Amino acid sequence: MAGNKEYKGGELFTQQEYKYGKFEARMKMAAASGTVSSMFLYQNGSEIADGRPWVEVDIEVLGKQPNSFQSNIITGKAGAQITSENFHDVNPAADQDFHTYAIEWTPNYVRWTVDGVEVRKTVGGQVSNLTGTQGLRFNLWSSTNESWVDPFDPSKLPLYQFINWVKVYEYKPGQGDNGSDFNLLWTDDFDSFNNSRWAKADWTFDGNRVDLSPSNIFIKDGMLILALTRGEAQGFYGNVPQDSEIFQQSSNSNNPGMSSSSQGQNNNPGQSSSSQSQNQNNYQDPYNNTNPNNGQNQSGYVNDPNGTNNGEPAAIRPARVFKDSPKIRGTVNAKGARVSETNRAHYQVDFNY
Numbered sequence: 001m002a003g004n005k006e007y008k009g010g011e012l013f014t015q016q017e018y019k020y021g022k023f024e025a026r027m028k029m030a031a032a033s034g035t036v037s038s039m040f041l042y043q044n045g046s047e048i049a050d051g052r053p054w055v056e057v058d059i060e061v062l063g064k065q066p067n068s069f070q071s072n073i074i075t076g077k078a079g080a081q082i083t084s085e086n087f088h089d090v091n092p093a094a095d096q097d098f099h100t101y102a103i104e105w106t107p108n109y110v111r112w113t114v115d116g117v118e119v120r121k122t123v124g125g126q127v128s129n130l131t132g133t134q135g136l137r138f139n140l141w142s143s144t145n146e147s148w149v150d151p152f153d154p155s156k157l158p159l160y161q162f163i164n165w166v167k168v169y170e171y172k173p174g175q176g177d178n179g180s181d182f183n184l185l186w187t188d189d190f191d192s193f194n195n196s197r198w199a200k201a202d203w204t205f206d207g208n209r210v211d212l213s214p215s216n217i218f219i220k221d222g223m224l225i226l227a228l229t230r231g232e233a234q235g236f237y238g239n240v241p242q243d244s245e246i247f248q249q250s251s252n253s254n255n256p257g258m259s260s261s262s263q264g265q266n267n268n269p270g271q272s273s274s275s276q277s278q279n280q281n282n283y284q285d286p287y288n289n290t291n292p293n294n295g296q297n298q299s300g301y302v303n304d305p306n307g308t309n310n311g312e313p314a315a316i317r318p319a320r321v322f323k324d325s326p327k328i329r330g331t332v333n334a335k336g337a338r339v340s341e342t343n344r345a346h347y348q349v350d351f352n353y
Contacts, residue, residue: 003204003211004211004231005204005209005210005211005231006230006231007142007154007157007209007210007211007228007229007230007231008210008211008212008213008215008216008227008228008229008230008231008234009139009140009141009142009208009210009211009212009213009216009226009227009228010139010140010200010201010212010213010214010216010217010226010227010228011137011138011139011140011141011200011201011212011217011226012137012138012139012198012199012200012201012217012224012226013042013135013136013137013138013198013199013201014135014136014137014168014197014198014199015135015196015197015198015199016135016197017043017044017132017133017134017135018133018134018135018136018168018170019132019133019171020105020106020107020170020171021104021105021168021169021170021171021182021185022102022103022104022105022167022168022169022171022182023039023041023102023103023104023105023136023166023167023168023169024100024101024102024166024167024168024169025039025100025101025102025138025163025165025166025167026098026099026100026101026163026164026165026166026243026245027039027098027099027101027138027161027162027163027164028094028095028096028097028098028099028161028162028164028241028243029061029066029069029094029095029161030061030063030095030140030159030160030161030226030228031061031063031066031093031094031095031159032063032153032156032157032159033063033064033149033150033151033152033153033156034063034064034142034143034146034149034150034151034152034153034209035062035063035140035141035142035143035149035152035159035228036060036061036062036063036139036140036141036142036143036149037060037061037063037094037095037140037159037161037226038058038059038060038061038137038138038139038140039058039059039101039103039136039137039138040056040057040058040059040060040136040137040138040139041055041056041057041058041103041105041134041135041136041137042055042056042134042135042137043055043056043132043133043134043135044135046074046078047078047205048078049077049078049079050078051077052077052078053075053076053077053129053131053132054074054075054076054077054078054081055074055075055129055130055131055132055134056072056073056074056075056134057072057073057074057103057105057110057130057134058070058071058072058073058074059071059101059103059112060072061090061094061095062148062149062150063095063149063150063159064149064150065087066090066093066094066095066096067089067090067091067093067094068087068088068089068090068094069087069088069090069094069101069114070085070086070087070088071085071086071087071088071112071119071120072084072085072086073110073122073126073127073130075126075129075130076129082126084122084125084126086120088112088114088119088120089119090114097244098162098164098241098243098244098245099114099115100113100114100115100116101113101114102114104182105130105134105171106127106171106173106181107127108123108124108127109121109122109123109124109127110122110127110130136166136168138161138163138226139201139212139226140159140160140161140216140226140227140228141208141209141210141212141228142208142209142210142228143207143208143209144207144208144209145207152209154230157228157229157230157233158227158228158229158230158233158236158237159227159228159229160225160226160227160228160236161225161226162223162224162225162240162241163190163223163224163225163226164189164190164222164223164224164243165187165188165189165190166187166188166190166224167184167186167187167188168184168185168186169182169183169184169185170182170183170185188224189222190219190222190223190224191219191222192219193219193224200214200217201214202214210228211231213234215234215235216228216229216234216235218235218236220236220240221240222240223240225240
């Protein structure tokens with residue numbers, strides 16, 4: 001379970017895991033120094049240090065560098081993860097506008113696209129070690145590894161990651177939609193929260209400055225929102241930003257300025273479409289933020305001097321052992337299930353790669 005850390009983030013994950021497929025989301029990411037705003041595939045239990053494989057594929061916007069995102073494949077095993085980070089330009093910056101991000105995972109390759117344009121394709125190599133199944137996850141948190149994300153600046157809080165819609169496709173070689181290899185399984189436009197499809201994290205992990213809190217995941221106006229806040233100020237303050245893609249579609253309708261209902265917008269924009277959402281009329285922004293739409297100050301970002309590594313594994317990196325007392329957070333697996341005292345040691349793995 002989550003503990004008593006000063007800051008709170010959020011993580012959303014699918015109840016189901018998938019063997020291959022295409023995973024697509026329309027998002028406006030959060031960005032400030034020291035933060036990570038992400039979409040990723042992850043095999044539950046990868047963090048258990050008992051020799052089982054680590055299976056993960058990432059899209060991560062590091063707040064220090066919002067005009068790009070980091071792609072990554074993580075294999076190996078807990079305590080000896082093998083990574084292959086690359087950076088890819090995003091224009092406009094990931095925190096300035098919505099983009100459509102996608103990961104295609106097949107037996108032979110992993111492919112990343114932004115707005116339909118391929119930015120990386122890894123064939124073979126680590127891909128053959130992505131065994132079993134993976135679930136789709138999104139999270140917003142702050143790493144304590146300053147060499148990776150730069151120092152954390154709490155004055156930039158609150159921060160928000162906005163997800164307009166998510167699509168998941170099954171892998172059907174040559175039998176998919178329009179002759180492709182992928183067949184659409186489901187779309188979520190976030191008119192409401194689907195408890196049978198999604199779950200919310202209520203834990204933390206070593207190297208994470210924040211507790212992951214269900215109270216920092218909510219739906220408003222057809223948008224799923226992840227928040228990074230101070231502990232006493234969880235929630236969403238401000239207006240949901242307009243997705244320019246949806247605005248262009250709706251401007252051709254009889255109701256200009258309103259989002260298309262097919263894209264998951266709520267017909268009552270003043271109210272939340274989920275019991276997890278906040279009623280904006282009853283709140284005063286405790287941060288006194290002058291830019292309530294996203295709570296972000298775009299100055300002071302540091303450019304990452306490392307460009308790419310051509311998709312090859314960067315390193316085998318040992319994991320640190322948890323040093324927090326169990327009374328603060330408890331010992332849980334990746335989905336928050338409590339671990340018995342006799343098995344605790346197998347779960348004490350650093351997620352910081």
